[in-house]
Amino acid sequence: MNPVLLIAIPLLFAFLSIMNKKFARPLLLVALLLDVYLVFTISKGLYSIGGFSQYGINLLVDQYSLIGLMVVNVVFFLTVVTNCKEVKRLSTVLLVALAGVNGLLLTNDLFNLFVFLEIVGISAYLITSGNKRPLATFNYLVQGTVGSGLYLLGLILLYSMTGTLNMALILPTIVDKAIPLSNLALPFMLMFIGLGVEAKLLPFNSWVKGVLQNANALTSVLIAGVFATTIALTFGRLLSTVFVLGSISNIVLVILAVTMLAGEVAAFASKRIREVLLFSAIAQSGLIILLFANGLVIPAIMLIIANIVSKYILFTITGKMVDGTKTDEIESLQGVFSKNKLVGFAFTVASLSVIGLPLFFGFIVKLNILTSLFSQYQLFLSALILVVSLIEGTYFVKLLIKLWYSVGEVKTFKVDALVKVVTLIFALGLIVFGVYTKPLTDSLMTVPEEMMEAIAERGNF
Amino acid sequence: MKKVLSLLVVLALGFGIINSLNQNSSFPKFGEADVSDRVSDRYINKNVTEENEEVIFGEDGYETGSSNFVTSIVANYRSFDTLGEVTVLFISAFGVALLFSKDSKRVSLNFKPNFMLRVGSRALFGLIIMTGIYISVHGHLTPGGGFPGGTMIASSILLLYLSNDSFRTKIKGFKLLEGFMGSLYVLIGVAGIYVTGYFLENFLDTGVVGDLFSAGIIPIVYVIIGLKVGSEIASIIDNFLTEEVS
Secondary structure (H helix, E strand, O other): OOOHHHHHHHHHHHHHHHOOHHHHHHHHHHHHHHHHHHOOOOOOOOEEOOHHHHOEEEEOOOOHHHHHHHHHHHHHHHHHHHHHHHHHHHHHHHHHHHHHHHHHEEEEHHHHHHHHHHHHHHHHHHHHHHHOOOOHHHHHHHHHHHHHHHHHHHHHHHHHHHOOHHHHHHHHHHHHOOOOOOHHHHHHHHHHHHHHHOOOOOEEEEHHHHHHOOOOHHHHHHHHHHHHHHHHHHHHHHHHOOOOOOHHHHHHHHHHHHHHHHEEEEHEEEEHHHHHHHHHHHHHHHHHHHHHHHHOHHHHHHHHHHHHHHHHHHHHHHHHHHHHHHOEHHHHHOOOOOOOOHHHHHHHHHHHHHHHHOOOHHHHHHHHHHHHHOOOOHHHHHHHHHHHHHHHHHHHHHHHHHHHHHOOOOOOOOOEEEEEEEEHHHHHHHHHHHHHHHHHHHHHHHHHHHHHHHOOOOOOO | OOHHHHHHHHHHHHHHHHHHHOOOOOOOOOOOHHHHOOOHHHHHHHOOOOOOOOOOOOOHHHHHHHOOHHHHHHHHHHHHHHHHHHHHHHHHHHHHHHHHHHOOEOOOOOOOOOHHHEEEHHHHHHHHHHHHHHHHHOOOOOOOOHHHHHHHHHHHHHHHOOOOOHHHHOOOHHHHHHHHHHHHHHHHHHHHHHHOOOEEOOOOOOEEEOOOOOOOOOHHHHHHHHHHHHHHHHHHHHHHHHHHOO
């Protein structure tokens, strides 16, 4: 099957859906089902669009994009299914967003990537407009637009130096033309900042708080789970196969380390559950990009998978909880899980996995990260990650204790059976992969090799 | 204070960018880029899948067959990007409608168009819409194409708006046109997969460079883009002119 169908089908359905609003939601569900089916049937390779080999736009399916597509499409599908009521008016937007997300993961062309960044960006602004916080959405819109503008400027400079937009050809061209690294610092810095806005990196992330603070389950899972994962994977591909950071790598590392630390400290100081989660999400994305910047692709992908699964559980349950109890102050939510034990169990598993306790998937991920960093003799970063984990552990355990032990009257909330089942399955997945990781690590083994293959072939077919 | 600081940051950034580009030996000066080692060289000579020395007007058998090479890039070599840009406009127009449709009421224009405006705009409407359609249809031959042509079509609709209060009730058709044209674009792309194996491949005969019926799917795609852009911008105008968020 041609992977372009992953983009074409949702787009076609989006155009059809505006002709009659009644069919919008069924069309969204059909498109999601078709995409999930397609993801598991497409085969690896470079696919040309229009038949212009390396001179036109290509889509690249390798182990890296395949894993990304599977994770993102499945979680997107489950998010829509478990939040069917909120989807109503947004069906067309979600169809376009689905096309954009798949495009970002598949494309092998820098300008095409910008186009999909715009599509995903505009859909994200529209999705957050459902929060009824116009100012926060407007902030996001301005910052996102400036960010993608900077990415575009960097891209133009890079094109004028190398003469190609094909991601597999940029590195070989830089080597062929012997372009000095200092000349590339400006375009790469601009592109890094542009993507940094969407990837929630400090100091470009002031939109996150306003947007996620008031988000319902649908919005927060999409923004902090699906979109964040897509952007992280896109960023990761650029950092591993296109960017030559050279002289700016130190600045980049400082930005990322500060993002991580500041995120965790802010989460520690927060009194509201959604704030805790959103700051924790910022810290996680800082860590993911940090791993990619150090060339640790396998641990980074493991962290991304662990992240999207636990973010799905945490944000879905929190969204439903806030809907039911009309508050997100941790103090007034004391003991909510004592009446909703199953949901509480899933939430607990997800947060313990984020901390990295043994028996959970998060532990394997953290262990993998630390051993890889030690083998690179990155002692400072390893120490930083340990300190950050400690802060993370403290506030999550504090949060869990508050949510389980009741003092006085306990607020209740209702959760659909479907949400319970899906979060429980995900939670069990975190435990299973925490004990038995071999299939996952085996399928990740070939990722770095395959990523470099397209470059070695110079984008040829 | 905040404004002064922002100004300083912007100035520093601008100075940094200009300075770093001036000292950048790999960054070609304006007009001095060596085209021969870039993809653009192949695009201009229609050299991607075959070998040409030069494209000659009035000859046939070239890979895109469009005499306007900007168009051959926009609607053929990088047609996928154009489909993306059309989607960006589509989702923006949809977003405007989405934001206005909630808790909003339709308002009528608070002025009565006088005789001159009514007659004058009717006379101009025909001319402008014809120019718009001409520019969309001839996108593969002359400067222009679907995006400017579509905007012109929308501006003729704007004239009707200003002059005719009852016109607004007839606007529902735009949604259908917009959705239909978008679907057609994607379907042409998918047809490419089944005809020749590539999405958005130019699978029709490319004809003689310079003829109206030439360049394969390019004119078809550009007419689709023109109508789609026209109906999208017209519906944005409709929303901004007549809906008010209470």
